Amino acid sequence: MSSTPLRTPLATWHETHGGRMVDFAGWWMPVQYASIVDEHLATRQAIGLFDVSHMGRLTVEGPASLAWLESLLTRRVANLAVGQARYTLVTSDEGPDGLTILDDALVTREADAPDGTPRLAMVVNASNRDRVVAWLRSQLPAVGVSFADRTAETAMIAVQGPLAVATVCVLCGDDDAGRISGLGTYRATRAVVAGQPAAVSRTGYTGEDGVEVVVAADAAEAVWQAIHDAGRPRGLKPCGLGARDTLRLEAGMPLYGHELVADSDPFAIGLGLAVNLDDAAARPRRFPGRDALAAMKRSPAPRVRVGLAFDSRRAAREGSPVVAVGLPVGTVTSGSLAPSLGHAVAMALVDRAVAAADTPLDVLIREAAQPAKVVPLPFFKRRAPRT
């Protein structure tokens, strides 16, 4: 990792608005502005505004682009409709068992080029971007696919919360506002937001309704400020990575490097839906690691991902041992106070024998046993979205 962290186009804004900046995955990012709890609750109740420009943004274009990604990703890509996004894993067949999970990613089929050529966009984790880019480049065919890393030339702004979509829409013309408010979950469109061309998707990492907006780097601050100012009277708060983490934890969403690692069994951690072993006609697909994943599906792993709820606010952290009647039965992968719930929660990998809801377990936090019980994920579920 480079010694000087990279700056997003919004880094100066964060610094001049009280952001507490840290080096996260090689990027100079705000962990919070004032209070993580306040930022978290603003997202649940109104709007949270997040700079997620550190995430890697890749584009794949060309006549062979759909077929190429279909041959590489764990999710079906060939049948993506224009404007549809899918959550997928990026795998290689390296490693002792013929499977290395390089990352999880969102792949979106954007509007075709004017000549009808398909165009796709991928969003990958900042921490994995270099190796995912290197892997994809190593798999490029001689012709038919044009692949580019657009991270530096663009910015990505997540607007999340019950009032997020309406707030973005006031910055758009009527047609774009109508298209954005009409987007289904995991659907995307082009729009002009605050006067700037943008890719807008109904996606996020908070468990709330909302959108993620990708704009050119030099337009980022204007769009951010416009959303900020439009949302402020409605309760918007700019949010750092701290609130992003507590929100995704409450929403039961895995984070690469914690719940999901290179040799994870996706079926044991609730990510079976991210793996399509077969195509729509029930024929086996071909992608790196497919055989290893098929074997995992046949032989269930001994440990599965569960949610743990505590009575206390004291949080278990990654690596905290989980015990039952004094015997080790698992390990915490993420833990924190859940601000919406008022008590601590954790996700953990535990033995199947103790994975049923309501099973009482102990978690060792700095050697002290803290009582917890298994609860269904997600910990927090938002009210039904308004229609």
Place this chain on the structure above:
Amino acid sequence: MAADMKFAKTHEWIRPEAGGLATVGISAYAVEALTDLVFMQLPAVGRKVKAGESIGEIESVKAVSDMYAPVSGEIVEVNTALPGQLETLGKDPYGAGWIVRIRPDDQAEMGTLLDQAAYDALVKS
């Protein structure tokens, strides 16, 4: 703030009291830097501690931090009300937000700590 209050580099304050005791807490700067406090663990009354030894922990949403004894001595009282109302630390860190009372082994040890001006300079640097 009392002129005889001293500070450790690890952000605890200590103030001499009548009867050879001293009160210990954590600085307003430390409370502000931690933010979102969720949990505090206090030491047992009667415990003998060395300067720099952990006397408990304070946890925020993002991190757990140790609290350290600014001087060597015996813990004679702890603020048992504090863990249940951690907001007191933010409102009154040098008063109602006190954490422990300690009987220093050597009153002179407090003289080795930072005074207010030196501590302010430390946290502004």
